[in-house]
Amino acid sequence: MKAKRNRYALLLGYGLALGGLLSLMAWLKYRFLVADHATELYVLLVALLFTTVGIWVGLRFTAPVVSTAVVDTEAVSTAAPEANFQQKVPLEVPLAAPACRPQLELLDQYGISPREWEVLAQLSRGLSNEEIAEQLFVSTNTVKTHLSNLYVKLDVKRRTQAVERARSAGLIG
């Protein structure tokens, strides 16, 4: 909605800039053509100018689209208090039961099953497939299957991306 309008405004502004630049060029043509070698110069200027314009456009098209990273504060707060164990315990793998519970609506939105969420929770703790398998009393193959399904549902390619996405979506703490 807004993004689209901004996009059109961007294109419009871009077109105006282009037109203005052509006018400027036409003016420069009669102003500098006496210097006979100035053409290269202003083409250079055009190149530099539009490179910066391109960079600006590139930034505009990527960064601000983010704006609505809706993170459910309650979901975060319910799942959060587990990080108080600071850098003391290196590889301690405690209880299998994660103290936090997911937001059911979020799980429904992504179509994530309960078992998959358990895998996701263990995954976010930095466990390997084998460790997750031990935690959930299944084989590593099963963990891999769950993870593959999770990757599809979260639309990611790697486990680290899955953790990041799940975290920013409020699926895990």
Added chain:
Amino acid sequence: MKAKRNRYALLLGYGLALGGLLSLMAWLKYRFLVADHATELYVLLVALLFTTVGIWVGLRFTAPVVSTAVVDTEAVSTAAPEANFQQKVPLEVPLAAPACRPQLELLDQYGISPREWEVLAQLSRGLSNEEIAEQLFVSTNTVKTHLSNLYVKLDVKRRTQAVERARSAGLIG
């Protein structure tokens, strides 16, 4: 030359493109100047070309095409007949670039160098070694070295653990 190859590859390519374009322009000058109005045309071409170059550069500097993928809820939960979830807004959860700064005391506490922190920040976004290398304009080998050092300093074995530890330690957002 080896060491600087990756660092200055972009600038080099840019310079070469600029030079090539100037040569092309010189050729076009004597080819099309009879048409008297062709100058505007090729300045336009220059503008468009370097706009794309700028966009490319801009994308290079920000995010590696994580594609902000909007998860289609209906496509995900194919067999979910309850279509009461019509909202598709909050699923746009891209992996935003961390513009945040680390806590210097924490970095000192772990002995993490600035460059290593940069790698860590990119790592927490779920990027692969190759993507991190592109972001930081180094080779994948360098990324691997930084990561190995990070693993030692964070006392972890895997990248997911490193992210978890760094997050709970407050090293990254």
Added chain:
DNA sequence: GACAAAATCACCCGAACGGATGAGCCGCCC
């Protein structure tokens, strides 16, 4: 200038991961 730390790059190799695919079992629902 010497020195230390950081940063960079390279190679090898085993382990872990990810994709694709198939299959069997179970509970639920029409």
Added chain:
DNA sequence: GGGCGGCTCATCCGTTCGGGTGATTTTGTC
């Protein structure tokens, strides 16, 4: 009871990751 979805396990194969080692260059400091 047949279909469906979830859970489980398996195999194969290619890619990525991590560990180890060594090397050079840059940078900051004394």
